[in-house]
Amino acid sequence: MTELLTDRTAVVTGGSSGIGRGIALSLAGHGADVVVADIDPEPRGGGIKTVDLIAEDTNGSGAFVECDVSKTSDLEQAVEAAEEAGGLDIMVNNAGILHRQPFLDITESDYDDLLDVNLRGTFFGSQIAARKMRFSGGTIINVASDAALKGYGNRTTYCASKGAIRTLTFAMAEALGPQGIRVNAILPGLTETQMSSLQRLNDDEMEDLFKKIPLRRAGQPSDVGDVAVFLASDLARYVSGASLLVDGGLTNTDTL
Numbered sequence: 001m002t003e004l005l006t007d008r009t010a011v012v013t014g015g016s017s018g019i020g021r022g023i024a025l026s027l028a029g030h031g032a033d034v035v036v037a038d039i040d041p042e043p044r045g046g047g048i049k050t051v052d053l054i055a056e057d058t059n060g061s062g063a064f065v066e067c068d069v070s071k072t073s074d075l076e077q078a079v080e081a082a083e084e085a086g087g088l089d090i091m092v093n094n095a096g097i098l099h100r101q102p103f104l105d106i107t108e109s110d111y112d113d114l115l116d117v118n119l120r121g122t123f124f125g126s127q128i129a130a131r132k133m134r135f136s137g138g139t140i141i142n143v144a145s146d147a148a149l150k151g152y153g154n155r156t157t158y159c160a161s162k163g164a165i166r167t168l169t170f171a172m173a174e175a176l177g178p179q180g181i182r183v184n185a186i187l188p189g190l191t192e193t194q195m196s197s198l199q200r201l202n203d204d205e206m207e208d209l210f211k212k213i214p215l216r217r218a219g220q221p222s223d224v225g226d227v228a229v230f231l232a233s234d235l236a237r238y239v240s241g242a243s244l245l246v247d248g249g250l251t252n253t254d255t256l
Contacts, residue, residue, distance in 0.1 A: 002030050002031070003030065003031045003059075004030040004031065004229060004232075004233040004234070004235070005027055005030045005031045005032035005060075005090070005229065005232060005233060006030075006031035006032075006059075007031070007086070008031070008032045008033070008089040008090060008232070009032065009033045009034075009035070009082045009085045009086045009087060009088055009089050009090070010024075010027050010032045010033070010034050010035065010082070010088075010089065010090035010091070010092060010232065011034075011035045011037055011078050011079060011081075011082050011088065011090070011091050011092065011125075011129070012024040012027070012034055012035070012036055012037065012092040012094055013037045013038070013067060013069050013075075013078070013092065013093055013094050013095035013121065013125060014037075014038055014069070014094045014095030014096060015034070015035075015036035015037060015038055015050055015092075015094065016036060016038035016040055016041055016042065016043050016044070016049070016050050016064075017038070017043040017044035017045075017193070017194060018043075018044065018191075018193035018194060018221060019094060019143060019188060019191055019193060019221050019224050019225075020036075020038070020092070020094040020095065020143075020221075021043060021050050021221055022220065022221020022222045022223075022224055022225035023092055023094060023143075023221070023224060023225045023228045024036055024050050024054065024062070024225075025050065025053060025054065025057070025058065025221075025222070025225060026222060026225025026226055026228060026229050027060070027090065027092075027225070027228060027229060027232060028054040028058040028059075028060030028061075028062060029057070029058045029059075029060070029229075030060075030229050030233070031059055031060055032060050032089075032090065032232070033060050033061045033062070033063075033085050033086065034054060034060055034061075034062050034063075035062075035063050035064075035065055035078055035081045035082045035085065036050050036051055036054075036062060036063070036064045036065070037064075037065045037066075037067035037069075037074075037075075037078035037081075037095075038064070038066070038067060038095070039066065039067065039068055041064045041066075043194075044193075044194040045194040049064070050062065050064075051063060051064050061085075063081060063085065065077055065078045065081045067095075069093075069095045069117055069120075069121030069122075069124075069125060070116040070117050070120055070121055072124050072128065075121070075124055075125050075128050076128055079091070079128050079129055079132055082132075083132060087132075087136065088129060088132045088133060088138060089133075089138050089139070089232075090138065090139050090140075090141070090232045091125060091126065091129035091133075091138070091139070091140045091141070092140075092141045092143065092228060092232075093121065093122040093125045093126060093140070093141070093142045093143065093165075094143040095117060095118075095121055096117060096118045096121075096143065096161070097113070097114055097117050097118065098114075098155065098158050099113075099114055099155070099157055099158065100154045100155055101154065101155075101156075101157075102154065103153065103154075103156045106156065106157060110157065111157055114157045114158065114161060115157065115160070115161055118158070118161035118162070118165070119161045119164050119165060119168075122142050122165050122168065123168060126140050126142070126168075126172055126183070130172075130176050130179070130181055133176075133179070133180075133181050134176075134179040134180075134181065135179075136180075137179070137180030137181060138180075138181050138182075139181065139182045139183070139184070139231065139232050139236075140172065140176070140181060140182070140183045140184075141183075141184055141185070141186060141228055141231050141232065142165050142166075142168070142169050142183070142184070142185045142186070143165075143185070143186050143188065143224070144162045144163075144165040144166045144169070144185045144186065144187045144243065145158070145162040145187055145188060145189075146187050146188065146189040146245065146247050146250070146251050147159045147162045147163070148162040148163045148165065148166040148185075148187055148243070149163075149166075149187065149245075149251055150251065162187075165185060166185050166187070166243050169183055169184060169185040169241065169243060170241050170243075173240045173241030174241070177240055177241075182231075182236070182237075182239065182240040183240055183241065184231045184236070184239060184240060184241070184242045184243070184244065185242070185243040185244070186224055186227055186228060186231070186243075186244055186246060187243055187244065187245045187246065187247070188219060188224050188246045188247065189213075189219060189245065189246065189247025189248060189250050189251060190209070190213070190218045190219060190247065190248075190250070191218060191219040191220065191221060191223070191224065191246075192218045192219065192220055192221075193221060212250060213247075213248040213249065213250045214248060214249035214250065214253055215248035215249055216248075217248065218248075219246060219247065219248060223246055224246050227244055227246050231244070
């Protein structure tokens with residue numbers, strides 16, 4: 001690995017599992033110290049903790065902070081942990097939940113629960129981070145989804161939250177740019193995690209799905225993690241207000 005992020009400290013919300021885990025490991029692999037902020041230190045489905053993998057396989061250091069991103073007090077604790085580790089340089093708002101429900105069955109409680117985590121968590125995570133970064137600069141990375149660009153009828157609240165995150169990213173890039181803070185979004189497509197729809201497909205269904213993707217495979221958390229490394233590093237020093245698709249080419253080529 002390179003030393004692109006040496007001497008930088010990151011917070012990754014939802015960093016125990018899935019895409020967040022991939023991002024945390026990629027950042028640490030390129031030298032960053034990473035605060036994994038999640039409701040559970042154990043990865044979804046079991047396995048080695050992210051902070052333990054950081055210690056074993058990277059030159060970075062890892063720390064876990066229990067964090068429910070719908071609570072601003074928890075977000076403040078996560079950011080403060082990064083401040084104590086040397087100062088917050090990178091904020092990754094990744095934590096999210098997904099409900100698959102018919103539109104007509106969604107209740108106010110269902111709506112509030114999802115938006116509180118996905119959108120509120122991103123908004124206030126960014127705000128709390130920016131208050132620390134405004135004197136020294138930094139970068140904020142919001143994890144949205146290809147659902148920010150197209151509609152899924154059984155994931156309407158999820159689409160609403162991810163579309164909002166994408167445009168929130170654009171607004172924050174303008175608001176925070178003068179303080180030396182870059183703000184970008186990553187839009188993952190189908191990615192192999194415990195939360196993804198791949199867990200419910202048989203081999204034939206998966207093969208049919210991959211035929212629609214130009215790169216003929218699902219994404220891996222590390223694919224998203226490597227994009228986060230680019231956005232967090234000086235290689236992207238003039239990149240702000242961008243939303244980068246990481247979907248193997250599906251969104252802009254699929255005609256089915």
